[in-house]
Amino acid sequence: LTTRQQEFVRHWYETLAQSESFPILSNETLSALATLTQAHPQLLIGYINKEYPSISSNTPFSHIPLRTGLDKQSPQPRDTTIPxxxxxxxxxxxxxxxxxxxxxxxxxxxxxxxxxxxxxxxxxxxxxxxxxxxxxxxxxxxxxxxxxxxxxxxxIWLCTLCAHTPTDHAFIVSRKDKFLKHAKEVHGRGWKPEEVLDLSRVDxxxxxxxxxxxxxxxxxxxxxxxxxxxxxxx
Ligand SMILES: [Zn+2]
Ligand SMILES: [Zn+2]
Ligand SMILES: [Zn+2]
Known part of the structure; x- marks a missing residue:
């Protein structure tokens, strides 16, 4: 994992996982983390097991839905006129x-x-x-x-903090000023907007x-x- 990805996992651990009494790395969480960090789930699970052993992952990797069939599962009202x-x-x-x-x-x-x-x-x-x-x-x-x-x-920025919820709620924009406004308004209590911006930049x-x-x-x-x-x- 890159430093930024590790940093993100640490933030996630500190803000979310620790608040639960028996933190479990569920399929859903792992899948979300993978989306957010753009890291391979297998790499993530290995890293988390090693660095944060208090989190139990009771899910073998092979059972993790990778959401490759995002569009197949939920037919979105996609614009078909523009390929x-x-x-x-x-x-x-x-x-x-x-x-x-x-x-x-x-x-x-x-x-x-x-x-x-x-x-x-x-x-x-x-x-x-x-x-x-x-x-x-x-x-x-x-x-x-x-x-x-x-x-x-x-x-493109895809908000790393919003995408924990189903992907329908993803916040994705192409304007830095709009992203910073979102980061300040929605996540400003625990995060610096520039920090969220950095973690959310899509390659x-x-x-x-x-x-x-x-x-x-x-x-x-x-x-x-x-x-x-x-x-x-x-
Ligand atoms: Zn011209
Ligand atoms: Zn957000
Ligand atoms: Zn125009």
Whole structure:
């Protein structure tokens, strides 16, 4: 396990496991821990047995549901009109299946076409226009890029503290400011927001081949793509 994963297990042990009189590492808990730390359950169980022998794990590893069939078990109202890029899934195959499923769902939500009035602003004017067709416009380049990233996420955080509950309640976002707000509001009593942020960062690899929404020219990186598109507006 990496230092960060060990750190997380320690936090989990100190905040949750110790409060129970007979702490048991249940399938559910182990599965959740694995999702949160993105560590293999077998590694986790070995580590916990060694470092925290007071926690009994009465569950042989082979019986642990890995939640690989997340979507099969509970048919989600998923957006079927937008196929999730298989390239994206392949690039992120290093993530745990449960994490990947959440990431895919998040990306699909980001790509879903939005109403023309999106942005919820009375003044949608400016040279920098949304290239994903939602009618957002702004006169500030920074705001434009941040808006574009709501459609094409570059970073993803999956709250490690919320995902103890069923994955339906997972808190997953692509904006650091939104995550920090969540961390402060929901977990601020025991945690520093930056600490939760660090523990929750998903090792996500965004798409690399990107077409310009205006002229279709291809860019290799998001940085390059944004610089190119901005050229159409300035
Ligand atoms: Zn937009
Ligand atoms: Zn949370
Ligand atoms: Zn272009």
């Amino acid at each position: 999730i890029s298989t390239a994206l899934s392949a690039a992120n195959a290093h993530l745990l299946p449960a994490t990947l499923a959440l990431v895919e769902k998040h990306i699909a939500t980001c790509r879903r076409p939005r109403p023309q009035t999106d942005g919820r602003r009375s003044v949608n004017t400016g040279a920098y226009r949304c290239t994903f067709g939602c009618n957002y416009a702004t006169c500030r380049r920074f705001d434009w890029r941040r808006h574009e990233e709501t459609h094409e996420p570059q970073e 996500f690899r965004p798409r690399s081949e990107l077409a310009c929404g205006e002229c279709g020219s291809l860019s290799r990186t998001w940085e390059e793509r944004c610089r190119h598109v901005v050229g159409h507006f300035e």
